[in-house]
Amino acid sequence: MNVNIPQLADTLFERTANSSWVVVFKALITTHHLMMYGNERFIQYLASRNTLFNLNNYLDKSAMQGYDMSTFIRRYSRYLNEKALSYRLVAVDFTKMKRGIDGVMRTMNAEKLLKTLPIIQNQHDALLDFDANPNELTNGVINAAFMLLFKDSIRLFAAYNEGIINLLEKYFDMKKNQCKEGLDMYKKFLSRMTKLSEFLKVAEQVGIDHGDIPDLTQAPSSLLEALEQHLASLEGKKTKEVSAASRASALSCAVSTLANTGMSLSRMDEKEKQQALEEEQARLQALKEQRLREISVVSNSTSTSASPSTLSGKSVNTTAAVDLFAVSLTTDYFKFCVTFVKNWFSVLLLAFKYLDDVLQPTVPPPSQRATSANQPSGKILANDLDSSLANLVGNLGFGGTPSKKSDMQWTQPAEKKLTGGTNWQAKTSTSTTWNPNPLPTLPHMVPAPVAYQVTTPQVPVYGMVPPQIGAAPLMAPQSVIYTQPGLRPTNPFAPVSGTQIQFM
Structure with missing residues (x-):
């Protein structure tokens, strides 16, 4: 319903400009098929165009068969042009209009009927001008065109026949000029019926079943005389002089004969429609089976490329999409990748956890710091980020040969203790004794910088507590974190120059 009909029609017109008779013939057949079975907007668009197929001088000289086929291309294009022109004039497709006693042609008034019948006659003449004999229907392309013309001929003549019946019923009540036109139309109708019979004989000779060909019976000659x-x-x-009784008898006989012909045409049309529906259902079923086979092939290829562990306990979905990113990995490479990712993920988790601990320290009371001064040294601070990461790297075993151990021994604490809280204890060096005088803790107060006279130069280290010098008491250390990464040793694993300080 949403197709761009002008673009579709223009594409077909462009194909008819091809030099190959096969391409041109197929474009015409496609156009005819869409006019018969497609959306009505397609034929409406064709009827609205000023020009359609201009193939009156078409000739394919590339092959011997091209000469013969070019003749039928010119005739076929004229019929399609006439079919579109008929729709433009009456705004209806004669092959699709309602038929029967209450049909369009049977209920039309005399004035409109006399204008419509010549249009049907012109289209019918263009169809019969295709004039192909059985010896010329030698390939599938021209046979396809002939079959479409055969179906159109039955439907078009059925409408034509009903128009003539209506004409005969109104003839003796018409005016002189109308009777003259009507008589001429009836004579043409009789000649076209003869040509149609010859056309249907060709259809029977090329393989169309005799039961699919309607019976055409002409009205008695007595009617023409009347x-x-x-x-x-x-x-x-x-x-x-002709009596009224004899005239009425001839008219009744003629109408009855033409009505029987119309019924035969209608039966063939209904049978053709049923066959078209069955063919369409067969095509849809074939497409469905083909699609199922394609899905089965795709699902089989997917199941063979998948890992057995992923398929255990699961049913295979035949409609699942193909994984375009699935790759085949060896067992060793897969294990290596899993181990590598797990190790680095563990490192990241520990680093974030230790970083959270280091950034939130809490200084314990002086009594706890004094108690912890007597604990043995030689252990690392449990919450030191650099030392902890170094220990993790050593445990993971990254790198080649193990590096030479430094003088300072680092050991992993037996039990991890969080920074802050009531159980945290600061570890001081055994080589230096600090005796701070406790002072009341002042919140939100930072001590002023003090110059310390020491014999050995020292570098401020994270966690150090400034000592007392001489007898002058100093302020007790506050809850302050000295974050001076620029003053930290570049190598955290090398011994610190000067006084050796260890943290617990």
Whole structure:
């Protein structure tokens, strides 16, 4: 419903400019098929165009068969042009209009009927001008065009036949000019019925079943005589007098004969529609089976490429999409990747956890710091980020040969203790004794910088507590964190120059 019909039609017109008769013929067949079975907007668009197929001089000289096929291309294109022109004039497709006693052509008034019948005649003439004999239907392309013309001929002549029935029923009540036009149309109808019979014989010879060909029976000749005598009487000519009873009898017989022909045409049309539906259902079923086979092939290929562990306990979905990113990995490489990712993920988790501990220290009371001064040295601070990461790297075993151990021994504490809280104890060096005088803790107060006279130069280290010098008491250390990464030794694993300080 959302197709761009002008673009579709223009594409078909462009294909008819091809030099190959095969391409041009197929474009015409596609156009005809869409006019018959496609959306009605397609034929409406064709009827609205000023020009359609301009193939009156088409000729394919590339092959011997091209000469013969070019002739039928020119005839076929003229019929399609006439079919679109008919729709433009009456705004209806004669092959699709309602038929029967209450059909369009049977209920049309005399004035409109006399204007419509010539349009049907012109389209019917263009169809029969295709004029192909069985010896010329030698390939599938021209046979496809002939089959579409065969179906159109039955439907078009059915509408034509009903228009003539309506004409005959109104003939003896028409005016002189209308009777004259009507008589001429009836004579043309009889000649076209003869040509249609010849066309249907060709269809039977090329493989169409005899049961699919309708029976065409002409009206008795007595009716033609009655029509001519009535017109002569209107013109004032002297003719043989025909009684009203004989005239009514001839008219009734003719209408009955044409009605039977119409019923035969309608049966063939309904049968053709049913066959078209069955063919469409067969195509849809074939497409469905093909799709199922494709899905089965895709699902089998997916199941063979998948790992057995991923398929255990699960049913295979036949409609699952193909994993375009699935790759085949060896067992060793897969294990290596898993181990590598798990190790680095563990390092990241520990680093974030230790970082959270280091950034939130709490200084314990002086009594706890004094008690912890007598504990043995030689252990690392449990919350030292650099030392902890170094220990983790050593445990993971990254790198080649183990590096040479430094003089300072680092050991992993037996039990991890969080920074802050009531159980945290600061570890001081055994080589230096600090005796701070406790002072009341002042919140939100930072001690002023003090110059310390020491014999050995020292570098401020994270966690150090400034000592007392001489007898002058100093302020007790506050809850202050000295974060001076620029003053920290570049190598945290090398011994510190000067006084050796260890943290617990």
